[in-house]
Amino acid sequence: MSTAASENVWALEEGEVRKPGIAHIVALALFTGIGIVVGTFGSLAIPIGFVSAFWPGQAIQAVGSIWYGMWGGIAAFVFPLISNAMSGSAPLPVSMAYIPANFVQGMAAGWVFRQYKLHPALTSARDWWGFTLVGIIAANAFGALWGTSVLRAFGLITPAAHLVAWAGWFIGNSVASWVLGVLLLKFISPLVIKTKAFCKGYWA
Amino acid sequence: MKAVVTKDLGWKYSGRKRFAIEHVDLEIEENTFVSIVGPNEHGKTTLVSCIKGLIPSSFHGVWRGSVEIFGQDVRKLSAQRLAQEIGFVFADPEAQFTSMTVEEELVFGLENIGLPLGEVKERLDWVSQITMIGDLLDKSPYEISGGQKQRVAIASVLAMRPRIIILDEPTSMLDPLGKDFIFEILTNIKKETEMTVIVVEHNIEQIAPLSDVMILMYEGSIAKSGPPEVFFENSDFLIEHGIQPPQATAFIDNVRKLGDYNGPLPISLEASIPVLANILDHRLGGKG
Amino acid sequence: MAQTMELSAAKPPLRKMRRTLLGTVPVQSPIYELHPATRLFTLLFLGVVSLFIDLPEINILLIIAIFIYLRWAKVDISGLKIYLPLTVTVAIFMFTVSIAFPGADPNFHSFRFLGITFYLEPLYWTFASYWRLMAMLFGTIQYFSTNRERETLVAVRSLKVPFVITYFLSLALRSAGMFLEDMRTIREAERARGLDETSMSLRDRAKLYAMYMIPLFTLAIRRTDEISNALYARGYTPSGKLENEKQRSDYILTQYQFRRIDTILIAAMVITFVLVGVLRIGFGVFAVTQSPLRIFLLSLF
Numbered sequence: 001m002s003t004a005a006s007e008n009v010w011a012l013e014e015g016e017v018r019k020p021g022i023a024h025i026v027a028l029a030l031f032t033g034i035g036i037v038v039g040t041f042g043s044l045a046i047p048i049g050f051v052s053a054f055w056p057g058q059a060i061q062a063v064g065s066i067w068y069g070m071w072g073g074i075a076a077f078v079f080p081l082i083s084n085a086m087s088g089s090a091p092l093p094v095s096m097a098y099i100p101a102n103f104v105q106g107m108a109a110g111w112v113f114r115q116y117k118l119h120p121a122l123t124s125a126r127d128w129w130g131f132t133l134v135g136i137i138a139a140n141a142f143g144a145l146w147g148t149s150v151l152r153a154f155g156l157i158t159p160a161a162h163l164v165a166w167a168g169w170f171i172g173n174s175v176a177s178w179v180l181g182v183l184l185l186k187f188i189s190p191l192v193i194k195t196k197a198f199c200k201g202y203w204a
Numbered sequence: 205m206k207a208v209v210t211k212d213l214g215w216k217y218s219g220r221k222r223f224a225i226e227h228v229d230l231e232i233e234e235n236t237f238v239s240i241v242g243p244n245e246h247g248k249t250t251l252v253s254c255i256k257g258l259i260p261s262s263f264h265g266v267w268r269g270s271v272e273i274f275g276q277d278v279r280k281l282s283a284q285r286l287a288q289e290i291g292f293v294f295a296d297p298e299a300q301f302t303s304m305t306v307e308e309e310l311v312f313g314l315e316n317i318g319l320p321l322g323e324v325k326e327r328l329d330w331v332s333q334i335t336m337i338g339d340l341l342d343k344s345p346y347e348i349s350g351g352q353k354q355r356v357a358i359a360s361v362l363a364m365r366p367r368i369i370i371l372d373e374p375t376s377m378l379d380p381l382g383k384d385f386i387f388e389i390l391t392n393i394k395k396e397t398e399m400t401v402i403v404v405e406h407n408i409e410q411i412a413p414l415s416d417v418m419i420l421m422y423e424g425s426i427a428k429s430g431p432p433e434v435f436f437e438n439s440d441f442l443i444e445h446g447i448q449p450p451q452a453t454a455f456i457d458n459v460r461k462l463g464d465y466n467g468p469l470p471i472s473l474e475a476s477i478p479v480l481a482n483i484l485d486h487r488l489g490g491k492g
Numbered sequence: 493m494a495q496t497m498e499l500s501a502a503k504p505p506l507r508k509m510r511r512t513l514l515g516t517v518p519v520q521s522p523i524y525e526l527h528p529a530t531r532l533f534t535l536l537f538l539g540v541v542s543l544f545i546d547l548p549e550i551n552i553l554l555i556i557a558i559f560i561y562l563r564w565a566k567v568d569i570s571g572l573k574i575y576l577p578l579t580v581t582v583a584i585f586m587f588t589v590s591i592a593f594p595g596a597d598p599n600f601h602s603f604r605f606l607g608i609t610f611y612l613e614p615l616y617w618t619f620a621s622y623w624r625l626m627a628m629l630f631g632t633i634q635y636f637s638t639n640r641e642r643e644t645l646v647a648v649r650s651l652k653v654p655f656v657i658t659y660f661l662s663l664a665l666r667s668a669g670m671f672l673e674d675m676r677t678i679r680e681a682e683r684a685r686g687l688d689e690t691s692m693s694l695r696d697r698a699k700l701y702a703m704y705m706i707p708l709f710t711l712a713i714r715r716t717d718e719i720s721n722a723l724y725a726r727g728y729t730p731s732g733k734l735e736n737e738k739q740r741s742d743y744i745l746t747q748y749q750f751r752r753i754d755t756i757l758i759a760a761m762v763i764t765f766v767l768v769g770v771l772r773i774g775f776g777v778f779a780v781t782q783s784p785l786r787i788f789l790l791s792l793f
Contacts (some may be wrong), residue, residue, distance in 0.1 A: 012513070019718065020721045021720075021722050022724060022728065022730065023716060023717070023720040025659075025660055025720075025722045025730055026663065026665075026716050026719045026723070027658065027716045028664075029659075029660050029661075029664040029667055030663070030664075030667045030712050030715060030716055030719075031751030032660075032664035032667070033663070033664045033665065033666065033668035033669075033671055034667065034668070034669040034671050034708075034709070034712055036664065036665075037671045037672055037675075039669050078664070079664070082664075082665075085539075085632040085633070085635075085636060086513070086514065086636055087578075089578070091539055091540075091542075091625060091628030091629050091632055092535070092536075092539040092540055092628065092632055093539075093543045093628065093630075094628075098556070140538055155617060155621045156586065156595050156621055157586075157589055157715060158589060158590055158595050159595055159792070160592065160593030160594065160595045160615055160616075161589040161590075161592070161593040164589075164593070165660070179702060180702055180705060182707065183702055183705060184701070184705060184706075184709060187706045188709045188710060188713065190705065191710060191713055192713055195713060195716060195717060196717065196718075196720070197716050197720070
């Protein structure tokens with residue numbers, strides 16, 4: 001698909017008014033609910049405790065922010081608070097400390113798609129690279145760095161283990177999230193774009 | 205007083221080429237029971253969504269004409285005011301659940317319109333009794349049977365005591381017993397309340413005897429409307445437009461074509477028995 | 493009315509258990525004597541207080557106290573078995589990392605076992621951290637095991653959290669349930685068509701689960717529209733404000749009584765929390781160096 005066609009997804013039509021409304025609150029809630037399930041199962045499936053690895057929740061964070069802008073960003077940091085508690089993968093204070101990283105893990109993708117007018121259905125090589133480099137690699141590199149630093153601050157890993165924990169976290173999460181994220185974007189985006197809750201901007 | 209008036213109403217969903225409904229002029233008197241029938245995808249749900257105000261507030265698209273509810277433009281009424289004026293029961297009861305227990309579901313709308321707590325309790329008791337869901341209050345609306353779900357959905361709307369209640373294919377997802385139960389509730393609403401009832405329904409056999417007015421939607425426009433006795437005249441036209449008249453009505457209509465009867469068409473089996481008895485009396489009497 | 497009679501006669505048997513977010517609790521549980529807000533405070537207290545306590549002895553006692561609380565509440569503790577693998581693997585991970593990367597400090601006390609050099613200080617720190625983590629985890633899990641979504645909502649509404657947030661929370665928890673229900677339906681449909689997951693490799697199973705996501709998300713996206721229509725139809729406004737600027741009424745809150753015992757328990761939790769925090773930050777109490785077990789172990793060297 002051409003760049004011009006990609007831009008159409010984010011551009012407002014003439015006279016189009018988009019305001020945040022009930023549909024966005026519902027989308028936020030549904031995405032949080034989905035995140036709770038995917039996050040909890042992801043953690044329980046590979047129970048290595050508080051170190052995140054092969055956690056597909058980051059895909060939900062990234063995709064949510066691409067489709068629903070800031071609403072997806074909010075869901076990105078809210079659902080891990082609950083899913084971590086339910087799966088037992090992190091206690092409340094640790095989950096709270098993860099909030100900035102979870103927000104960035106989601107919004108990095110939301111930002112790059114809006115900033116560079118990438119198509120949510122990954123219709124060109126540019127879209128693929130944007131999602132992979134920023135939405136997955138950069139987001140997880142930062143998320144893993146923040147997360148392992150939190151674990152170190154809480155005394156849950158020794159300073160000497162920091163780099164190993166970071167690498168495991170970054171690689172594991174990136175792979176799982178890339179696979180799930182690509183599936184969702186390719187197959188579900190065409191449907192989402194037509195809904196009232198889809199955000200061309202950050203809030204509507 | 206007119207409960208609903210639409211003038212040259214039209215709606216085209218965003219991204220579609222054709223208007224879903226077009227040039228719809230309709231007047232519904234207060235305290236009447238109206239059924240809207242017609243094949244799928246011919247504009248029935250779109251029409252009632254416009255009357256409720258869901259269109260244009262919840263959909264992107266192109267609007268034409270106007271809808272007035274008791275003289276007020278629906279597009280100018282807030283969600284809270286609309287909720288007090290018009291209740292809406294969706295085809296899929298699960299699609300309208302907003303809460304995690306049946307009790308919360310029933311009081312949700314009442315809380316939204318700010319009723320005093322005493323009245324909330326009074327209406328909760330009343331509606332649980334008339335729809336017989338008192339034993340479900342503590343349960344999740346997702347854990348109960350299909351028929352019970354639809355009863356909860358109807359109860360949650362009835363509790364708000366709106367002046368107009370719209371039911372969009374309320375029996376489409378139910379088994380025969382569940383369908384009968386919903387028609388029993390509809391009968392009670394008609395008898396015991398002064399609500400204006402608008403039902404979108406495919407079950408002609410059961411909806412026709414309840415209706416004061418029937419409307420046929422076809423290709424986005426009103427193809428025919430009138431009281432059932434008039435509506436079912438010319439059954440060939442209805443069949444061509446995807447509507448099968450009640451069997452008893454179709455039978456008497458055929459007898460009428462033979463020239464043995466020229467009175468009004470009966471709409472139910474019960475009403476057709478004396479008509480048929482008269483015809484037979486007349487025939488046998490004539491021959492004897 | 494014959495059908496009506498028949499329908500009302502076919503009542504389901506009375507439920508004796510209530511489904512909570514993570515398990516079941518008997519309807520007769522004494523925990524229902526406590527207001528949901530008090531129960532929410534147990535989450536905030538037990539889930540966080542260990543943050544200030546490094547002493548494994550106290551954290552182990554806290555875990556025992558949590559289990560006594562769950563027994564008192566008549567919670568089916570066997571449901572917590574799902575956390576057993578996690579508690580073991582977390583321990584393995586933490587101790588492996590601690591043994592493999594202990595950090596170099598000449599003052600550490602070391603000993604050799606099975607040809608490996610162990611350092612007591614990092615090892616004991618890991619031991620203390622593990623029990624602190626477990627205390628916080630079980631402090632969190634106890635809440636989800638004893639409370640329903642409805643009680644969580646009542647609790648946050650009692651604390652005057654804005655309606656838009658409480659409704660969002662309720663819908664999020666509900667949609668998690670719907671998502672699971674949809675997933676169960678899809679899996680059953682696949683099994684009915686002869687799919688045998690047990691014979692599949694781990695890779696194929698992962699692929700299968702990823703593919704489940706497409707119909708699940710499609711359903712969820714459709715629900716976004718349906719639920720927002722339903723909310724609009726019933727007069728919902730995100731702010732919860734009425735046209736006359738008054739707040740919406742809250743019937744469900746009236747179903748719960750806030751008693752004296754609730755005030756006493758909440759006050760006790762808040763005071764203890766503040767006290768522990770002040771003692772830890774201001775006076776270094778509860779630091780790992782004060783652990784009697786650690787002092788004993790060091791005395792062996």
